[in-house]
Amino acid sequence: MTESDAKGVLPAQALKRLIASGAISAKPAIIDAQVQPASLDLRLGTVAYRVRASFLAGEGNRVADRIAEFEMHRVSLEGGAVLEKGCVYVVPLMEGLALPPGIQAVANAKSSTGRLDLLTRTITDGGTEFDRIPAGYTGPLYAEICPRSFSVLVRPGMRLNQIRFRQGQSQLDDAALAALHARVGLVSGRAVIDDGLGFSVDLRPASGTLVGYRAKPHTGLIDLDRIGEYEPSDFWEEVHSRDSRIILDPGAFYILVSREAVTIPPDHAAEMAPYLAMVGEFRVHYAGFFDPGFGWAEAGGAGSRGVLEVRCHEAPFVLEHGQIVGRLVYERMAERPETLYGAGIASNYQGQGLKLSKHFRAPGA
DSSP states (O other): OOOOSOOEEOOHHHHHHHHHHTSEEESSOOOGGGBOSSOEEEOBOSEEEEESSOOOOOTTOOHHHHHHHHEEEEEEOTTOEEEOTTOEEEEEEEEEEEOOTTEEEEEEEOHHHHHTTEEEEEEETTOSSTTEEOTTOEEEEEEEEEESSSOEEEOTTOOOEEEEEEESOOBOOHHHHHHHHHHHOOBSSOOEESSSEEEEBOOSOSSSSEEEEEEOSSOOOEETTOOSOBOGGGTEEEEEOSSSEEEEOTTOEEEEEEEEEEOOOTTEEEEEEEOOGGGOSEEEOSOOEEOTTTTOGGGTOSSEEEEEEEEEOSSOEEEETTOEEEEEEEEEBSSOOSSOTTSSSOOSSTTOOSOOOTTBOOTTO
């Protein structure tokens, strides 16, 4: 396969070329709905292995051999199966890779997966890091899944995580990021640029006092195929703030929203990264990819706020309005995607504010 020499994240049309060449393969064959503007959705296979603990294959090792070492039992996903809260599963994915030497990949949970506190990471043969696939990797892909707040019902073919491919290094340094912001306006308000574009939490809503949601500790099952059917109050407690602050409880999972509206221009992509650990006893959570066109006016965005999936760690922590909680790392696209986020591809979160995953009814519905 011959790709362009342009460095950057590969867009949809380049992913289709990788599929056609066999660099990305799958059984059954990849469907069009999997191809996103700057990533490919990955599908669950037909079996889940309940394992004793999370693991990486490690250099020179196969995931299949490590599963045999740690497996407790296996569950067929055919017809639907429950992945229980607090347990760790490894699921072989339908997709496999035979990457050219110059193409590497990074994986991440899809937005709806992260908003359910469903820890989903990609592991590979010989892998020494989660979600990182080296250039030239040839072999199978696996999803490690650990439901943290809710037990879930899954089936083969469900898409919980996604993979983004890049050629070379194309991350913008702070000077390039500042220049891009000056040209197109990446964020509403003042841009905090320090090893990426900083964003802060909104705890002072324009109306009312609702600032977020906290996952309830004992809930029913969520069938991931049921869209817009669940009553939020059965799974979430509302979080209100009357003094522009909230106290995060250790071990609790929260859905909050950024104060800033964010824009990803069509010729760039971005990834959400945790802010420095010393800012507090919490981390901004799993789902990390922002596609070209997110918040872009021509794609129906006009700036979209980032939903923050937040877990508090060891000690209660006071979170204040406007506190920097994360950063967006921008990368150049190798070429402009043939489709943009929100522009005719049924994107669920374009123009969003504070919003739960697509499985829940909208307030008042």
